[in-house]
Amino acid sequence: MRLKLLFVACLALLPQQSIAADGSYGYPIKGSYEATIIGTPANLIPDLPVKMHTRQLVLDVIPDRRKPPIFFYDKGLLCTFAYQKQKAPLVFLIAGAGASDRAPKLLTMMKALYQAGFHVITLPSPSHANFIISASQSRIPGDLTEDSADLYRAMEAAWKQVEGDIEVSTFNLAGYSLGASQAAFVAKLDEERKVFNFRKVLMINPPLSLYSSVTRIEEMLKQIPGGAKKQGIFFNKMFTKFSEFYRYGNFVAINDDFLYTIYKEGLFSHEETGGLIGLTFRINLAGLIFASDVMTNSGYVVPQNRVLRPTDSLFDYFLVSTHLSFYDYFNEYFYPHFQKLRPGLTREALIESESLRSIESYLSSSAKFGLMANQNDFILTTAELDYLRQLFGARAKIYPHGGHLGNLEYKDNLAYMVDFFKKEGVSHDEH
Known part of the structure; x- marks a missing residue:
C-alpha cells in the first residue's frame, strides 16, 4: 500500500500553470491531465x-x-x-x-x-x-x-x-x-x-x-521521453523526483493536501504528465491480462496448464504483462476469442459494438x-x-x-x- 501511495504521489508532481480560477465554476485545476491525477483538493x-x-x-x-x-x-x-x-x-x-x-x-x-x-x-x-x-x-x-x-x-x-x-x-x-x-x-x-x-x-x-478512448490513453505513453520502451527508466526518474521533494519537504502524510502542495511545485512537464497517465493505465491493464489469462488457461502470459501456487513469484509474469499494450490485448487475445464465438465477425464490427453509438x-x-x-x-x-x-x-x-x-x-x-x-x-x- 505504501508503494502504491508513493506512486500516486509521484504522479502528482505537476506544473503549476494549469491552476486557474473560473468565475462560473469553482473547480480550480484547468489542465486536463493535471486534474485527472490530482482530483479534488480536500x-x-x-x-x-x-x-x-x-x-x-x-x-x-x-x-x-x-x-x-x-x-x-x-x-x-x-x-x-x-x-x-x-x-x-x-x-x-x-x-x-x-x-x-x-x-x-x-x-x-x-x-x-x-x-x-x-x-x-x-x-x-x-x-x-x-x-x-x-x-x-x-x-x-x-x-x-x-x-x-x-x-x-x-x-x-x-x-x-x-x-x-x-x-x-x-x-x-x-x-x-x-x-x-x-x-x-x-x-x-x-x-x-x-x-x-x-x-x-x-x-x-x-x-x-472504448477502442478510441483506450487508444488515446495508449498514445500518451509515446509522450514519455524515449517512448513506451523507456517506461521503466521514466518511472525511476519520476520516483527519484518525488523522493527528493519528500526528503526536503518534511511532510508526514501523503494525502490530498500534500498532493496538491507538490503539484504546485511544477516538477513535471505537461507531456510527462500524460505519459504517467498512460503508464498507470498500462499497469492496470497488466493486472487484467494476468487474471484473465490464468482464469482461462489461455497460455498468453502464463504457460498453458502451469498451476501457479500462492508461494510462486509473479514478478516475471507482471513484467511481461506490463509490456503488453492494449493493441496486443485486443488483437492477440480479445478479438480472436470473440471471432471464434461469432463467425464472420470483423475487427471493425467488434470495435463499433464497444461503443455507445451501438445503442x-x-x-x-x-x-x-x-x-x-x-x-x-x-x-x-x-x-x-x-x-x-x-x-x-x-x-x-x-x-x-x-x-x-x-x-x-x-x-x-x-x-x-x-x-x-x-x-x-x-x-x-x-x-
Whole structure:
C-alpha cells in the first residue's frame, strides 16, 4: 500500500500553470491531465458522513466457478452495501476501469448519496481481478454486452442478499468512466428483463468508443521521453523526483493536501504528465491480462496448464504483462476469442459494438438518462464530445474543465449527482 501511495504521489508532481480560477465554476485545476491525477483538493470536497450503516457483501455469482490456487484468497464477488433504516430509493454504482467496490471515488459517491437518504450498493469494475475471477462468465473482460450481462447478474445476486433487510421505493443506476458506458448497457438489458425497472441512470465521464478512448490513453505513453520502451527508466526518474521533494519537504502524510502542495511545485512537464497517465493505465491493464489469462488457461502470459501456487513469484509474469499494450490485448487475445464465438465477425464490427453509438436510438429516446462530462476530458475527441452533447441534449451537464474524473468529488458535481436522483419526473416504467 505504501508503494502504491508513493506512486500516486509521484504522479502528482505537476506544473503549476494549469491552476486557474473560473468565475462560473469553482473547480480550480484547468489542465486536463493535471486534474485527472490530482482530483479534488480536500477543502473543496463537501463534508460527508463518517459513520454509516454499511456491510460488505460477498456474492457467489457463479456457484460452480473453479478458481486456480493462486487466487485462493478470492471467496466471492465483493460489493459494499450502505443502507437506510427506512424505505428509500436504491442506487447501484459501477466502478471505473480496474477499480474495486471500495475505490475512493466510488465511496465518495456512496457517501454523498447515503447522506441524501439513498440505499447504495457499489460494484467493482468487470475489469477488476475480483470480478474476472468471481463474476465474469467469459473471464475475458472488455465486451460491453457481456460485461453488462455479468453486472446485471451480480446486481440480482446482491439484491437477493439484501432484499429482506431493507425497503426500496425505486431502483437507480450510475457509473463513472468505463462503468458509465456499462451502466447504459445494463439499463438497456433491464428493459428486457425488467427486474429493476431503473428510474434514473446517470453516466459520468463515459467514453463514447472504448477502442478510441483506450487508444488515446495508449498514445500518451509515446509522450514519455524515449517512448513506451523507456517506461521503466521514466518511472525511476519520476520516483527519484518525488523522493527528493519528500526528503526536503518534511511532510508526514501523503494525502490530498500534500498532493496538491507538490503539484504546485511544477516538477513535471505537461507531456510527462500524460505519459504517467498512460503508464498507470498500462499497469492496470497488466493486472487484467494476468487474471484473465490464468482464469482461462489461455497460455498468453502464463504457460498453458502451469498451476501457479500462492508461494510462486509473479514478478516475471507482471513484467511481461506490463509490456503488453492494449493493441496486443485486443488483437492477440480479445478479438480472436470473440471471432471464434461469432463467425464472420470483423475487427471493425467488434470495435463499433464497444461503443455507445451501438445503442444510440435507446439512449436518445430514454428520458431516464443523464450525462455528466467535461469539456477537456482527454479520452474524448472534440467530435465525440459534440456527439454526446447532441445525443443527450438537455439531459447533459458539460463542465468547462475537470479532465477525466478529476472533478468527480468536487462539491458542485456531487450536488448535481444527488439532485439528479432526487428530482421527480421519470417514473418506474418510463422509457
